[in-house]
Amino acid sequence: MxxxxxxxxxxxxxxxxxxxxxxxxxxxxxxxxxxxxxxxxxxxxxxxxxxxxxxxVSVSPQLTLFLEQNVTAEQNRALAQQLQRDHGDVISSVQSIPKAQALNNLKSNPGWSSALSVLPGNPLPDALVVSLRDSENQAEEADRLAADLADLDGVDTVQLDSEWVRxxxxxxxxxxxxxxxxxxxxxxxxxxxxxxxxxxxxxxxxxxxxxxxxxxxxxxxxxxxxxxxxxxxxxxxxxxxxxxxxxxxxxxxxxxxxxxxxxxxxxxxxxxxxxxxxxxxxxxxxxxxxxxxxxxxxxxxx
Structure with a gap:
């Protein structure tokens, strides 16, 4: 040594x-x-x-599901439960936003309050905000989920801005x-x-x-x-x-x-x-x- x-x-x-x-x-x-x-x-x-x-920035990408006007509150809750049950592996949470709440949120903005005051009713639909779990391929999973959710009964439009994630x-x-x-x-x-x-x-x-x-x-x-x-x-x-x-x-x-x-x-x-x-x-x-x-x-x- x-x-x-x-x-x-x-x-x-x-x-x-x-x-x-x-x-x-x-x-x-x-x-x-x-x-x-x-x-x-x-x-x-x-x-x-x-x-x-x-x-x-990218911890919780979201999809917004705008529901049809004839969807009731019970159907809204049932749809939210269905999403959690069928897509729980990729969905973190589902938040329901009634049309009345969305209208009040817009009226609280001075830029929209005067324009909305002349409307005879509430033109906004009920909405479900779906937050996705964090993963390696968020953009691809968000695209696949948006395509699946667009075919559900009661869903009028699915809004997804995944381009920034990609x-x-x-x-x-x-x-x-x-x-x-x-x-x-x-x-x-x-x-x-x-x-x-x-x-x-x-x-x-x-x-x-x-x-x-x-x-x-x-x-x-x-x-x-x-x-x-x-x-x-x-x-x-x-x-x-x-x-x-x-x-x-x-x-x-x-x-x-x-x-x-x-x-x-x-x-x-x-x-x-x-x-x-x-x-x-x-x-x-x-x-x-x-x-x-x-x-x-x-x-x-x-």
């Missing part, structure tokens, strides 16, 4: 010395990876911060795909940058590696400092990217705060939780080590 620790300590010190010998190149490589990592971190912050707001889902789906493609691009940047860095280091240390092999050094011993080099590059770039992303959110939150305040709301972007950031840092370190191993294996065959 002590020998294993001594070997890894030696490899780590060798990697640090190699980085210190070329400070400008090392810093440039770390910054390239860090800036590439900043974009997906900010994108993930926007998506994660928007999720609670979107859940509040658009919202499409926007979120597109954003997730874009973030995934951005993450793939970052992976390629990390691989290419670390591969090229290790390649230059391997060519620079060509004679040293050859001598080490002559005195009996194993391939694992030769590769280990380069693996540490790739991992440390990934860790340093990840930490810098997290710091840059946190700084970038400050002006964004200030602008979004003014915009949200104009709508009487509060909204702020937040970085992903610490466990997610730690997991991402470890993933980048592993990716850097893998790229380093690939590079040193290809470029030290001499």
């Amino acid at each position: 002590r020998r294993w620790l001594r070997q890894h300590h030696y490899a780590l010190m060798v990697s640090l010395r190699r980085l210190a010998k070329q400070p400008f190149s090392s810093i440039a490589n770390v910054l390239v990876i860090a800036l590439s990592l900043t974009l997906p971190i900010v994108g993930a912050s926007i998506l994660l911060s928007a999720q609670p707001v979107l859940r509040e 658009r919202l889902q499409a926007i979120m789906h597109t954003a997730r795909i874009g973030l995934g493609l951005l993450g793939l691009g970052v992976i390629l940047v990390v691989l290419a940058t670390v591969f090229n860095t290790v390649r230059m280091q391997a060519l620079t240390q060509r004679e040293e590696i050859a001598v080490a092999r002559l005195v009996g050094a194993t391939e694992t011993f030769v590769r280990r400092p380069f693996l540490y080099l790739g991992a440390m590059t990934g860790i340093a770039a990840s930490l810098i990217a997290i710091g840059v992303a946190a700084l970038a959110l400050v002006p964004l939150n200030e602008a979004l705060g003014h915009l949200a305040a104009s709508y009487g709301a509060q909204f702020a972007l937040q970085l992903p939780d610490a466990s997610s950031l730690l997991l991402a840092t470890v993933a980048v370190a592993i990716l850097g080590a893998a790229a380093a191993r690939w590079s040193v294996t290809r470029n030290t065959r001499f």
